[in-house]
Amino acid sequence: MPLAIEGIYPALLTPFTKDEEVNETALKQLVNRLIVAKVNGIFALGTNGEFHVLSREEKLNITKMVVEETAGRVPVMVGSGGNSTREVIELSQAMEKLGVDALSVITPYFIPPTQEEAEEHYRKVAEAVSIPVVLYNIPSKTGFSLAPETVGRLAKMPNIVGIKDSSGDFSNIEQYIAHTRGEHFSVIAGTDSLILKTLQAGGTGAVAATANLLPETVVAIYNSWKAGDYEKAQAAQQALQPLRDTFGLTSIPASLKKAVELSGIPVGPARAPIQEPTGEVLKQIEAAVQFYKTNQEG
Template sequence: MFRGVFTALITPFNKDGSVDYGALRDLVEIQIAGGVNGLVPVGTTGESPTVTHEENVKIVEVVVDQAKGRVPVIAGTGSNCTDEAIQMTKRAKEIGADATLQVAPYYNKPNQEGFYRHFVTIAETCELPVIVYNIPGRTGKNVEPETILRLAGHPLIAGVKEASGSMAQVMEIIAKRPDGFAVLSGDDNLTLPIVALGGDGVVSVASNLVPGRMSAFVKALLEGRMEEARRRHYELLPLFKAIFIDTNPIPVKYAMTLLSSLSIQEVYRLPLCPLAEDKKRLVKTVLEDLGII
């Protein structure tokens, strides 16, 4: 199930700061038409830190309803409080989500045993497949390969979104994982090496903008067409760099305001704020050069 391109959906906001559910439904349709393999609402790219728990669940509900089973939905329902994560994940399961993305607990920085117990408790209490989200740059602590591999032995821990930036860590997990445990890149620009080494795909920010191109790129990788995959990687590399010129999802959300196919507002919730003008010019130039706008 967890193989290919899974779009880390942005959360569109109206000018008054409320969630724009109509634009979200349009975005889901564009993603599915573009051939992505799944949708990941309310992750980092979906501004999960600043949506309320009720909004979080409602966003998942809208995405599940709009997807109508055409692609799996991996609901971002993580928290650094295990009980909160369980509450939201239970609701996501009731709504019809296919799996849950669970970020490594942030700020309280548990030890490795704490990480293990956190993820297993959520999986066993909610009985929904868990994708572990390891992103130490945001959470302050790495989920070590030994812990990921220990978790991989649990039947309800389905995979990991690896955003540690450490290829040594990714290789160790891929080399030692059990069959059926998915390893997904958490960085668009590391998709090629991770999949080439045996990974299963990517949870992608860039596919918000170019779902078709990202799908073709990863499909070529998974099918072993490396020359084509390299060509597509280098074509998209300026985009991968541009959408991380500032804190995600600020650049990608600005870029999406430039698309004629969607009505996205350049609205964030504090402490996120709009992109500086010089960075806007850079992003716009990249989109023009790639024929995206």
């Protein structure tokens, strides 16, 4: 894998059966659906992949399945983050052995570290593996945000190759770009409403949850921008909004899972305690999916 993260990596959902077991058939179906849509890579075991409610064994089994099903057609990046440096190193090394192309490492959460502690955490993880490492900043879920200066220092490490920023704060993305300029380092959007703005500011792509349902549309943002067709890129960016509007109706990722299920891939429910949408919320999700079917995605 080149030491750069470029283009659209769907934030892969983890399909479950009604009994909340991993649905291997649906997982393979979703991976192939995304690759056919010409995504640039697959990102598994992120926030929308419910990494936080999966056991270590489940994470490794999912990783193995995704790597095998992808079969080298696109790069595979997998979330190996956790709260202790030891845990993250052990999981990262196990995932490297399974053949992933890159690791996404979320900041430690629950007890927010200092900037110095986070920097040391990432240095130790990066030194323990030989594949690319992507930092993952999502302060609304972790209670901690990597400072641009910290990211600038970490970007000098040879295999720390990028950061996925899901802060939703565009100025934060701009600061990461400014502090890593001149390094071989990718700043990628983790907030789907900021994909085009990130590309225009000097970012290189996105990890996009909406791509589970609308992969062609999300890919069109990147491809149109790259081709210089900014009007088409903007239209594709705006087309994501009806789906994004459903995300706040439920706990993550219940709305998105229901939307993808309604589109024909049985990704099942989120794992409890997150509940399936019902009533008026379900009607709004159904309306969004119908809108895309009527308007033919892309």
